[in-house]
Amino acid sequence: MMVNYREKITALWVVFLLGLLFHTQLALMPLFHGLDVAHSHAGSESDVSIVFWLMLVFFLIPMAAIVAIAFTESYRYRVIHFGVTVLYSILNFFHVVADLMVQPIVWSQILLMVVLFLVGLLLNLVAYQWLRSSPAGKLRKARDVLHHS
Template sequence: MNTKVSYLEKIIALWTVFLLGTIFHTQLALMPLFHGLDVSHGHGEAATNINEITYILWLMLAFFLLPMLAIVGTAFYNSYRYRSIHFGLTVVYSIMNFFHVVLDLFVDPIAWYQIVLMVVLFLIGIILNVVSYQWMQQGHHRIKLSQSS
């Protein structure tokens, strides 16, 4: 019985945990509403223009949709090109998460529970970077070896 976990399983699990954490991050910010408290805070002026709000919602959709597509793509595609693009996507998300943590440190008051969650998501992203890189390299080495024979 082979109990070794494949790169695909690890990547899909990490993306799923990342998405759940991101959703919880959004929900956690709204939890005060259930207690009659204000959820607005110092991220600059609130978007009041319908075009600004629509733009923000499209960006949020893309932020959630890309990992969903990465999960599906990882399950179905194994080409070196896909693995390279996927690795690049994981790096972009890690960079965005890093800046998100930094920017959240400038919100007054600092919501430390959000900072902790974002640091955990950042670390999950780093693990995802490493596993994605290993997956990308695994297939590339196999191709190089078969071409040199």
């Protein structure tokens, strides 16, 4: 049976994006019950604008990754993609840590971010397997084995 890494990666990115969307929605849920939403980063309009642009980029990169996965088998892209997945895992880890510093701690957000972090680690693993499964990756692996012998 052939392993389809591209389908697995696409599914994991979609789960990740849905989790991010729910993370944002969960933060806004108090509004639907007439409660205030805490402003943890009160600042100027330009600060808020920068945050929105960064959030947009954070959402657009996985979307672009999904599209690129559908259209490329390139080893170079696989390397870049793996690097992006690692970067997102690092950023998610720091996001969990940052959410733990917000008072009061919203445990539903922490749980969701931990799940997203774990999905990210699984994405790292599958992206690495996809990288190593390419012809160029197999050649590099064989060359590494010969050098260590």
